[in-house]
Amino acid sequence: MKILVVGAGATGGWFGGLPADAGLDVTFLVRPGRAAVLRERGLRITGLGTDLTVTPRLVTAGELTGPYGLVLFSVKSTAIGQAIEDVSPAIGPTTAIVPLLNGMAHIGELNARFGERAVLGGVAMIVTTLNDHGDIVRLAPMANLTIGEQGGGPSARVDEIHALLSGAGVEVHTSDDITAEMWHKWVFITAVGALTCLMRGTVGDVTAVPGGAGLGPAILAEAAAVAAASGNPVPKEKIAFAEELLTRAGSPFASSMYRDVVEGRPTEVEHLFGDLLTRARALSVATPLLDLATMHLRVHQHRTAGD
Known part of the structure; x- marks a missing residue:
């Protein structure tokens, strides 16, 4: 082949x-x-x-x-x-x-x-x-x-x-059921991307400050709610795995989108975040943290386009 x-x-x-x-x-x-x-x-x-x-x-x-x-x-x-x-x-x-x-x-x-x-x-x-x-x-x-x-x-x-x-x-x-698998990864990617880009730090950086350990799971819950409303709920064991990754003390883990932001490169904000929020609105799912992260990334996108 x-x-x-x-x-x-x-x-x-x-x-x-x-x-x-x-x-x-x-x-x-x-x-x-x-x-x-x-x-x-x-x-x-x-x-x-x-x-x-x-x-x-x-x-x-x-x-x-x-x-x-x-x-x-x-x-x-x-x-x-x-x-x-x-x-x-x-x-x-x-x-x-x-x-x-x-x-x-x-x-x-x-x-x-x-x-x-x-x-x-x-x-x-x-x-x-x-x-x-x-x-x-x-x-x-x-x-x-x-x-x-x-x-x-x-x-x-x-x-x-x-x-x-x-x-x-x-x-x-x-x-x-590859569609569900794709949704499940999408949930994780947007959660870690929103967390590290919004906070401008790794998972370990975020968890090191008061209240930081609760932010990742809160963002994850919003993304998972969109997936569930779409008919592709994330299994409990995958949620637990993602929560552990998003709250691990001292972790150097961050999304590739975070690296793009730090290095001043454009991101895939519309493909990953804009599309998810469009679906969330259509499904009447509230996503205030993801909305904030998306605005943050859109500002970055606007600035890099100007540069």
Whole structure:
């Protein structure tokens, strides 16, 4: 099966780099700037005992010919529209598209262009970043992918993709209700993003001050209420796990959005927060803390756009 990875950043580079290193037929669709870095240094993955360098097969927009069997779609939400146009030549009648984005809005955009049948649901659980050299740095042990059909239930193609990627060293799980899995991650991502961006600190920084330990669970409860009202309640054990992460004393944990804010970069505020609040209003769910965090991030977005 020919695999195309759209984007070779911290997430796409990891989930495409391992199969490429294992000898699978993997190509990365990247922008010219990223292509130049990868041609000079290779695709490098480091951190937590991982030390891997791959010489990647690269294409840029306009160079795609013929369909691929599997497309891993891993770009920032702000680049979805252009990425959909760029990848179109690679989508054939049997292509399976697995998006690795957070949130839910991208599913509608991919469905509208390629049809619901082509698009699987995907949840990437990974903590990585790009360093100043453009190398992928693994920051936490967790690195896995969950996939499933949008409509739920078992699927032969999901099983085929699972076997293919698992055999190449990627930790892959399958789900009969991937939509719920995506909602559950969305709840967690917005909770940790709101907490660390609003407070401008790590989880440990927040919990170190009076009243700080209660803020994370309060934000989490708002996001979970939106998920429940949408028909995708977060199981109690996942809530308990998230609460523990959001209240762990001394924890250096923070969201990638927090790193974007601290370093003055644009964020995915509308894709992750704006869309969630739109759904909350439609479902009559009150989210005062998430509203405040969203305004904070929108101000940051406005300022960075001006810069």
